[in-house]
Amino acid sequence: MNKILFTLTTLFTFLFVTAQPDYFYPQASKFKSSIPTPEQFLGYPIGSHHTRHDRLVEYFKELDKLSERVTVQIVGETYEHRQQIAAIFTSSANHNRLEEIRTTHLANQLTGGTENIPLVIQLGYNVHGNEASSSEAAMLTAYYLTASEDTETIKWLDQMVILMDPNINPDGRDRHTNWANMHKANPPVADPLDREHTEAWPGGRFNHYWFDLNRDWFLAVHPETKNRLAFFHHWRPYVQTDHHEMGTNSTFYFDPGKSSSNNPIVPDDLYKNIYPRFGEYFSQALNNIGSMYFTKEAFDKLYPGYGSSYINFYGGAGFLFEQAGSRGHVQETSTIPLTFAFTIRNQFVSALTTIRASIAEKPNLLKLRAAFYRNSIESAKKSPVRAYIFGDARDGTRTSAFINLLLAHQIDVYQLEKTEVYNGRRYDAMKSFIVPVDQPNYLMVRSVFEKGITYTDSLFYDASTWSLIHAYDLPYAEIKTSVTLAKKISSVTPEKYNVQKSDYAYVFDLSDYHAHKAIYHLQLKGVIVQSAFRPFTTFIDGTQKTFGYGSVIIPVQQQKIPSDSIFKAINEASSAGNIKIYSLGSGYNTGGIDLGSSYVRTLRTPQVMMLVGTGVVPMEAGEIWHLLDQRIGLPITKIDIVNITRAELNRYNTIVMVSGNYTLLDKTNTDQLKSWVQNGGTLITLKTAAEWAIKQGFTKEKLLAPDTAKVKIIPRYNYDDAVNIEGAKALGGSIFSVDLDTSHPIGFGTGTRSISMYKNGPTVFTPSSNNYSTVVKYNNNPLIGGYLHAASLKKIKGNAAVVVGSEGKGRVIFFADNPNFRGTWYGTNKLFLNALFFGSLINVPSITE
Numbered sequence: 107m108n109k110i111l112f113t114l115t116t117l118f119t120f121l122f123v124t125a126q127p128d129y130f131y132p133q134a135s136k137f138k139s140s141i142p143t144p145e146q147f148l149g150y151p152i153g154s155h156h157t158r159h160d161r162l163v164e165y166f167k168e169l170d171k172l173s174e175r176v177t178v179q180i181v182g183e184t185y186e187h188r189q190q191i192a193a194i195f196t197s198s199a200n201h202n203r204l205e206e207i208r209t210t211h212l213a214n215q216l217t218g219g220t221e222n223i224p225l226v227i228q229l230g231y232n233v234h235g236n237e238a239s240s241s242e243a244a245m246l247t248a249y250y251l252t253a254s255e256d257t258e259t260i261k262w263l264d265q266m267v268i269l270m271d272p273n274i275n276p277d278g279r280d281r282h283t284n285w286a287n288m289h290k291a292n293p294p295v296a297d298p299l300d301r302e303h304t305e306a307w308p309g310g311r312f313n314h315y316w317f318d319l320n321r322d323w324f325l326a327v328h329p330e331t332k333n334r335l336a337f338f339h340h341w342r343p344y345v346q347t348d349h350h351e352m353g354t355n356s357t358f359y360f361d362p363g364k365s366s367s368n369n370p371i372v373p374d375d376l377y378k379n380i381y382p383r384f385g386e387y388f389s390q391a392l393n394n395i396g397s398m399y400f401t402k403e404a405f406d407k408l409y410p411g412y413g414s415s416y417i418n419f420y421g422g423a424g425f426l427f428e429q430a431g432s433r434g435h436v437q438e439t440s441t442i443p444l445t446f447a448f449t450i451r452n453q454f455v456s457a458l459t460t461i462r463a464s465i466a467e468k469p470n471l472l473k474l475r476a477a478f479y480r481n482s483i484e485s486a487k488k489s490p491v492r493a494y495i496f497g498d499a500r501d502g503t504r505t506s507a508f509i510n511l512l513l514a515h516q517i518d519v520y521q522l523e524k525t526e527v528y529n530g531r532r533y534d535a536m537k538s539f540i541v542p543v544d545q546p547n548y549l550m551v552r553s554v555f556e557k558g559i560t561y562t563d564s565l566f567y568d569a570s571t572w573s574l575i576h577a578y579d580l581p582y583a584e585i586k587t588s589v590t591l592a593k594k595i596s597s598v599t600p601e602k603y604n605v606q607k608s609d610y611a612y613v614f615d616l617s618d619y620h621a622h623k624a625i626y627h628l629q630l631k632g633v634i635v636q637s638a639f640r641p642f643t644t645f646i647d648g649t650q651k652t653f654g655y656g657s658v659i660i661p662v663q664q665q666k667i668p669s670d671s672i673f674k675a676i677n678e679a680s681s682a683g684n685i686k687i688y689s690l691g692s693g694y695n696t697g698g699i700d701l702g703s704s705y706v707r708t709l710r711t712p713q714v715m716m717l718v719g720t721g722v723v724p725m726e727a728g729e730i731w732h733l734l735d736q737r738i739g740l741p742i743t744k745i746d747i748v749n750i751t752r753a754e755l756n757r758y759n760t761i762v763m764v765s766g767n768y769t770l771l772d773k774t775n776t777d778q779l780k781s782w783v784q785n786g787g788t789l790i791t792l793k794t795a796a797e798w799a800i801k802q803g804f805t806k807e808k809l810l811a812p813d814t815a816k817v818k819i820i821p822r823y824n825y826d827d828a829v830n831i832e833g834a835k836a837l838g839g840s841i842f843s844v845d846l847d848t849s850h851p852i853g854f855g856t857g858t859r860s861i862s863m864y865k866n867g868p869t870v871f872t873p874s875s876n877n878y879s880t881v882v883k884y885n886n887n888p889l890i891g892g893y894l895h896a897a898s899l900k901k902i903k904g905n906a907a908v909v910v911g912s913e914g915k916g917r918v919i920f921f922a923d924n925p926n927f928r929g930t931w932y933g934t935n936k937l938f939l940n941a942l943f944f945g946s947l948i949n950v951p952s953i954t955e
């Protein structure tokens with residue numbers, strides 16, 4: 107059987123060499139001979155090999171060089187220094203007036219009056235790096251648009267500007283490309299368990315920091331996305347495609363998707379009219395080549411951060427394509443073997459069909475956008491909320507990061523001119539900002555600020571809320587009266603501060619997001635850094651100032667380096683972190699502790715290791731790696747689980763374990779970790795890693811909250827209802843209000859007991875039996891935003907989210923949730939950073955009975 111299969115596939119591969127254009131392209135097509143096919147340029151038939159990103163870029167540049175129809179722009183580069191390109195396909199006449207086309211297109215789009223201007227659409231490929239068929243299809247599409255002499259193609263180029271992002275995730279794609287090529291056999295092996303088809307951890311899906319870029323369109327954490335958003339808004343296309351792959355035994359998916367998963371704030375016209383119309387074109391094209399497909403039963407368009415949904419919030423139409431993946435060159439399925447070439451052909455056909463459908467449906471696309479903006483402006487006028495005010499004068503870094511995100515989405519932001527009080531909270535002039543609802547991108551404003559958008563579906567593919575104001579945990583208020591708007595912001599940078607030289611001490615508080623960055627910078631420069639475990643009040647320039655829990659103290663004389671070097675390091679730390687650092691001439695404070703108090707502790711420099719590799723959730727690990735690399739500048743050693751036996755654990759004072767399956771750790775490894783904790787180590791565990799540590803006896807406490815979802819009387823349901831009923835019980839990602847002990851080192855610098863926390867898993871702790879160990883507790887009415895099943899609410903409310911257990915000389919910090927979710931939870935990042943920087947100084951108080 108296998109032998110026949112190999113012979114067949116070999117034959118199949120051979121066929122591409124001689125007849126490749128016929129396989130991919132419509133038979134009647136005529137092509138310019140001056141333009142090389144991808145096969146001629148690359149030296150192998152498309153589908154017989156995985157194309158490296160640099161070769162793909164070279165091919166696009168070659169097309170730019172040879173043809174008047176193509177322009178290639180470099181829009182940026184990835185963490186691993188791969189070029190991000192965007193290609194523009196249109197007639198040479200249109201190319202000569204491209205800027206005029208763009209500005210007219212943008213100027214008229216709100217009114218739908220762009221009938222005489224070429225239609226702008228964008229094709230996007232390979233956001234998940236190991237869904238490799240699409241970038242190969244991008245090269246075929248590029249060739250087709252550049253070389254075809256068919257009248258239809260000429261018409262497209264005359265009447266359209268086709269933008270193409272041929273590889274959204276170059277770092278991830280190359281990781282997979284090298285994997286597939288290095289394991290490729292001849293004859294090919296279709297066995298699904300062959301190494302070619304089973305990538306090693308973390309796989310090519312993610313970017314450099316193991317983030318899913320198909321969530322990042324809304325969060326804009328990474329350069330790939332920031333560059334892409336700038337290009338997107340520069341052009342604001344009417345259509346955006348997003349090509350993916352799914353399981354090998356599936357078929358092909360195109361929109362319309364699941365109607366219960368349509369975003370309720372996006373006008374219905376898109377879902378009821380545009381998607382079904384385009385669906386007709388896709389089905390026709392796939393019928394013609396005999397490909398099977400499905401629609402309507404899966405995939406959501408709720409969340410604005412997917413490549414196939416972001417544009418929907420700007421009056422355009424986003425299209426998702428999901429092709430069953432060969433994940434390698436050929437793989438067995440429940441029917442015939444799936445070849446890479448076959449998967450590429452479906453993607454290519456869908457891309458050409460998108461172009462064909464878009465130009466045919468141009469009047470409807472123009473109407474869609476005009477109606478969308480009319481609707482936005484009308485609903486904004488009806489909104490009882492007139493504006494949002496926000497800002498944290500104590501944290502310029504976090505406030506600026508949030509504003510830059512709003513600006514990336516082209517949301518209008520204004521600076522507050524005079525200090526105001528809303529809902530009992532003071533918003534400082536110049537340090538607070540206003541976002542009026544009366545603006546064209548009102549739907550994005552709602553997506554960022556609203557917490558209570560209700561969704562009809564209770565099954566969430568990904569998350570059930572994404573209110574960014576809560577992720578950043580910034581003070582904010584809804585303004586329901588009319589507002590006067592003064593200065594519109596076009597960019598923002600956090601304030602810089604000057605430091606006065608001191609011969610006695612420097613102090614700063616932990617309120618700024620970059621406080622830990624400043625601490626680490628000082629430690630790196632050899633400065634001894636201390637922390638006040640109790641607040642103090644002192645006079646600064648004639649006024650009293652209180653420094654809260656955890657504030658940083660740097661004595662000048664009790665140091666191993668001279669005061670000039672300390673001053674230099676202090677200045678660098680202040681400017682690297684935009685931190686206001688104060689000089690003091692006396693340690694005698696007017697309130698609270700003095701600077702030489704026994705409540706002032708010397709901080710240890712974090713020596714951090716994180717377990718990674720098979721079984722570990724790459725995204726959670728990557729979020730920590732990214733946080734420490736990009737925001738703090740703190741190195742973290744990533745040790746593969748299989749190498750733990752070789753690790754000298756004493757090199758590290760802190761070990762991090764994120765969610766995962768830790769069955770690869772045997773008893774010896776576990777005992778090794780336990781004795782490291784007993785000897786003074788700080789183990790930080792997140793979600794299921796916390797459950798693992800509890801079950802392995804890292805604490806004597808029974809911390810796992812019982813599952814109240816279990817019902818005693820068992821009702822009988824229909825078999826087919828299981829997906830909906832059971833899925834509805836899952837915690838699909840919601841925002842909770844929690845009470846935080848701000849006097850606990852984990853809560854240092856937050857300033858407020860009530861904070862927002864993101865939860866997307868079932869881990870919940872019972873409060874600790876030690877009165878001082880429950881650092882974070884879910885409130886009794888905890889849901890801020892998102893979906894929550896009644897059974898989950900019962901399990902969560904009043905229970906614990908963060909517990910610290912003391913074990914020997916060390917301690918274990920249990921997080922029920924992921925405080926670093928998607929690089930966007932600036933609020934709870936602080937708790938995690940506190941665990942790293944203050945963990946080794948936490949001694950859980952013993953209780954006197």
Ligand SMILES: [Zn+2]
Nearest residue numbers: 234237350351
């Ligand atoms: Zn995908």
